Amino acid sequence: MITDPSKPTIVVLGSINMDLVTTTEHRPQPGETVLGTGFTMVPGGKGANQAIAAQRAGGRVEFLGAVGDDVFAGELRGVLRDSGVAIGRLRTVTGPSGIAAIVVDSSGENSIIVVGGANATMTALTDDDLAVIASADILLCQLEIPVGAVAAAVTHASANATVVMLNPSPAQHLPSDLWAHVDVAVVNSGEAKDLGHDLDPVAHLVVTHGAAGAHYRGPGGRELSQPSPQVDVVDTTGAGDTFTGALATAWHRGPEQALAWASTAGALATTRLGASTSIPTHEQITAAIEHGD
Template sequence: MTADPSKPAIAVLGSINMDLVTTTEQRPAPGETVLGTGFAMVPGGKGANQAIAAQRAGGAVEFLGAVGDDVFAGALRGVLNDSGVGTGRLRTVTGPSGIAAIVVDAGGENSIIVVGGANAAMTALTDADLAVIAAADILLCQLEIPVDTVAAAVMHASANRTVVVLNPSPAQHLMADLWAHVDVAVVNSGEARHLGSDLEPVAHLVITHGADGATYRGPNGRELSQSSPRVEAIDTTGAGDTFTGALAAAWHRGPEAALAWASTAGALATTTLGASSSIPTQERIEAALPPR
């Protein structure tokens, strides 16, 4: 566990991709060709986005994942290093890194196709990986790597009293007994509807509602609602990941403070094109935090 309770040690197990981002006035309908207005390559992936967000929002993060041996690998590793995220457990495997093809329209909404690449090679955890998880204050996971690996990490974290924060996205039904070992689940409103009663065993449930903020359900029926700062949204890509990473970094402050911190961070992430490039720093979040 970290010696500084204000800077929690967070192990993030998840995906890392190169996002190929195309902007256009309107996303194409099936069979339609439209003209784009711009293109950018931005490191992303739900795991990497959340790791960077947690680090910038005040955590001390170690990333567990995989890149390929292709042209994107150096940039992907570099963006984590440049953000201060630990990469000692980022492995390199033969083959391509993960990519995401993203189309963003003039309203900031997006469509995304993810090709897992090296992320699919995360089929087992090493002893060194397990040691990082056991020593962390928080384990943060998503579902863009093999689910069995996520399940093994969750069970190991739970056995070592590491708080488990799970963003079950892309949404899918998991083993029933796994949910009982999840301390905090973070889902958007669509994922919450899809998963339904699966989420009932989770002690702390956070549901994001886009520009409308987030809600929280905790033990003993406790409920909270948090609005988001009003911003001019340019690109919503990575906003949910920013919310989740910031929530993990602030969880030690309690659900109410963490919800406000995360909602502010998520809103700020929509004001810049791209995923990792849009993630705000702790100073920006503090400056934009709504008065309490």
């Protein structure tokens, strides 16, 4: 149920981290020490990235998650708030916020280590959290927080006619009854291979292939392939999250338009360093599509 097609309401349940990003000519092999060419701290986390991407792409987004009481918490709250994401349900817990240590090489490819921190405390949802989910058009989840909270959110959303979009990343096998409540699954090609037949019950499956674009499989055997715009890649960090958030915002337009919108957003995100800092706006996505970029 989309109450305002121009701005669907999207609840994102997920992680928020401070990304510690090091750039280098090549990523180190086991036992190897390499010299870095730069370092920056950028707010990230799959949940926060997707929330910001959905908001900037034209949605009305509320974020459900947790930060710690450390030096990173204020900036993590601020990046969501400054992007227009509602943070009234963002918890503060004792201990460190989540972090991700990211190495980006000269080709823009990355390696990432995530430490959950406050994200690991998201083990259950409150009645107020559930009420927000029930009133939304779309619930968007990932798997960087405990699966129990994701399962509770997905089940509640399904019971209240809220579209459930799941990005099962990091990939892990989930109970079959959870998959039964998922309307749209968004995975990259590696995750699709890892999950295999787990994805069969999902009505709408979107598989991303990086620079090669994305593929859609839907009811009745419908399939679509969407090429990715060609851009000068600087950093692929956050591109998949940007794709997913933009897809959620455009989902009500139908798979064909949603994939085109999301693929453009994801490509634009690779042209700048960082995750949340690289996410394009509605206007930038529109301009890129109109100019055929």
